[in-house]
Amino acid sequence: MKEFKGKTAVVTGAASGIGLALAELFLARGMNVVMADVETETLQTAARQLDKSGGAILAVTTDVSDASAVDALADAAYREFGSVQILCNNAGVFVGGACWENTVADYQWLFDVNVMGIANGARSFIPRMIAQGDECHIVNTASMAGLTTMPFSSVYCLSKAAALHLSECMYKELEAVAPQIGVSALCPELINTGIASAARNRPARYSRSGDIVETDFSKMTTDAAIESTATGLPPQAMAERVLAGIEHRKFYLLAEEFWKDIAEHRLREITTQANPTLYFPEGSL
Numbered sequence: 323m324k325e326f327k328g329k330t331a332v333v334t335g336a337a338s339g340i341g342l343a344l345a346e347l348f349l350a351r352g353m354n355v356v357m358a359d360v361e362t363e364t365l366q367t368a369a370r371q372l373d374k375s376g377g378a379i380l381a382v383t384t385d386v387s388d389a390s391a392v393d394a395l396a397d398a399a400y401r402e403f404g405s406v407q408i409l410c411n412n413a414g415v416f417v418g419g420a421c422w423e424n425t426v427a428d429y430q431w432l433f434d435v436n437v438m439g440i441a442n443g444a445r446s447f448i449p450r451m452i453a454q455g456d457e458c459h460i461v462n463t464a465s466m467a468g469l470t471t472m473p474f475s476s477v478y479c480l481s482k483a484a485a486l487h488l489s490e491c492m493y494k495e496l497e498a499v500a501p502q503i504g505v506s507a508l509c510p511e512l513i514n515t516g517i518a519s520a521a522r523n524r525p526a527r528y529s530r531s532g533d534i535v536e537t538d539f540s541k542m543t544t545d546a547a548i549e550s551t552a553t554g555l556p557p558q559a560m561a562e563r564v565l566a567g568i569e570h571r572k573f574y575l576l577a578e579e580f581w582k583d584i585a586e587h588r589l590r591e592i593t594t595q596a597n598p599t600l601y602f603p604e605g606s607l
Contacts, residue, residue: 323407323408323457323458323459323504323568323569323571324569326348326351326352326353327351327352327353327376328352328353328354328377329353329354329405329407329408330353330354330355330356330399330403330404330405330406330407330408331344331345331348331353331354331355331356331406331407331408331409331410332355332356332358332395332396332399332406332408332409332410332447333345333348333355333356333357333358333410333412334358334359334384334386334395334410334411334412334413334439334443335358335359335386335412335413335414335463336355336357336358336359336365336368336412337357337359337361337364337365337367337368338359338361338364338368338515338516339513339515339516339517339557340412340463340508340510340513340515340557340560340561341357341359341410341412341413342368342557343556343557343558343560343561344410344412344560344561344564345357345368345372345379346372346373346558346561347558347561347562347564347565348377348408349372349373349374349376349377349379350373350376351376351565352376352377353376353377353408354377354378354379354380354402354403355377355378355379355380356379356380356381356382356395356398356399356402356403356406357369357379357380357381357382358381358382358383358384358386358395358413359383359384359413360383360384360385360386360413360523360525361523362383365381365383366381368381369381378402378403380398380399380402380403382394382395382398382399385525386411386413386435386438386439386442386443387431387434387435387438387439387442387525388442389438389442389445389446392439392442392443392445392446393446395446396446396447396450400450405454405456406447406450406451406454406458407451407456407457407458407459408458408459408460408461408568409443409447409451409458409459409460409461410460410461410463410564411439411440411443411444411460411461411462411463412461412463412508413435413439413463414435414436414439414463414465414517414520415431415432415435415436415517415520415523415524416432416475416478416517416518416520416544416547417431417432417477417478417520417521417540418474418475418478418539418540418542418543418544418546418547419474419476419477419537419539419540419543420474420476420537420539420540421476421477423535423537423539423540424476424477424540425532425533425534425535426533427528427529427530427533427534428477428528428533428534429477429480430528431524431525431528432477432478432480432481433480433481433484434528435481436478436481436482436484436485437481437484437485437488440462440485440488440489441488443460443462444460444492447460448460448496448500448503451500451503452499452500452503455502456502457502457503457504458502458503458504459503459504459505459506459568459571460492460496460503460504460505460506461505461506461507461508461564461567461568461575462485462488462489462492462505462506462507462508463485463508463510464482464483464485464486464489464507464508464509465478465482465485465509465510466509466510466511466576466577466581466584466585467479467482467483468482468483468484468485468486468509469483469486469509469576469581469585469588470581470584470585470588471588471598473600474539474540474542474543475543475547485507486507486509489505489506489507489573490507490573492505493505493507493573504568504571505573506564506567506568506572506573506574506575507573507574507575508560508563508564508567508575509574509575509576509577510555510560510577511554511555511577511578511580511581512550512551512553512554512555513551513554513555513556513557513559513560514551514552514553514554514555514556514557515551515554515557517547517551518544518547518548518551519548521534563575579603580603583603584601584602584603587599587601588601
């Protein structure tokens with residue numbers, strides 16, 4: 323896709339971080355933007371503050387783990403703008419800890435947002451995009467955590483690996499059925515966003531008595547994630563990476579060489595049937 327002006331993009335997780343940077347960049351390219359997020363007040367504030375000279379904004383409170391809410395998001399987008407050319411399934415959450423200490427609710431919450439959020443987007447938007455018949459593009463936010471394994475972030479890694487596999491299948495299926503619809507998988511590294519503090523948005527259905535258990539491992543991992551993302555790349559860098567991916571119909575939107583080296587090391591361990599190791603590229607520590 324080379325032309326953006328006058329087209330419409332839908333971005334989930336758009337109230338902050340990568341989603342907000344995407345919304346801002348799409349507006350600058352003359353697109354209309356439907357901003358979706360579970361945080362109503364933060365979403366409305368972000369929508370008011372963005373420069374609307376390039377295109378119009380529609381803000382829709384959306385819990386992507388709820389299929390009916392994503393259906394309603396699609397209804398609102400098509401009712402307001404008539405068509406959608408770009409869908410960014412970007413909403414994501416994080417929980418740390420040891421896999422045997424994470425609760426069932428931890429697993430359910432991360433899978434419902436990080437995986438089913440993409441699946442719900444696909445179910446609600448792809449049939450309409452196919453019916454449109456014009457050039458479209460879908461961007462699913464996975465993570466380099468889906469290509470690597472990080473101790474004490476097992477639930478997050480698991481959900482992002484599933485997100486990447488779903489994205490690869492989506493790409494191949496659309497290539498066979500509707501090749502005018504491109505797909506990209508964004509795999510960010512450490513980015514300066516609030517994902518490590520995602521518990522602020524944890525819905526009540528995942529926060530009942532016993533659903534949240536803070537352990538030494540979960541506190542250690544969450545604190546480390548907050549500290550490391552605070553010095554990470556700006557979200558705008560990911561937005562630019564996404565835009566380039568859409569322009570060139572590129573599927574894998576990967577991190578810098580440091581993270582690629584870790585992913586390649588893991589692949590070598592798999593193909594040589596070596597036991598997993600905690601690996602960092604030479605000179606990186």
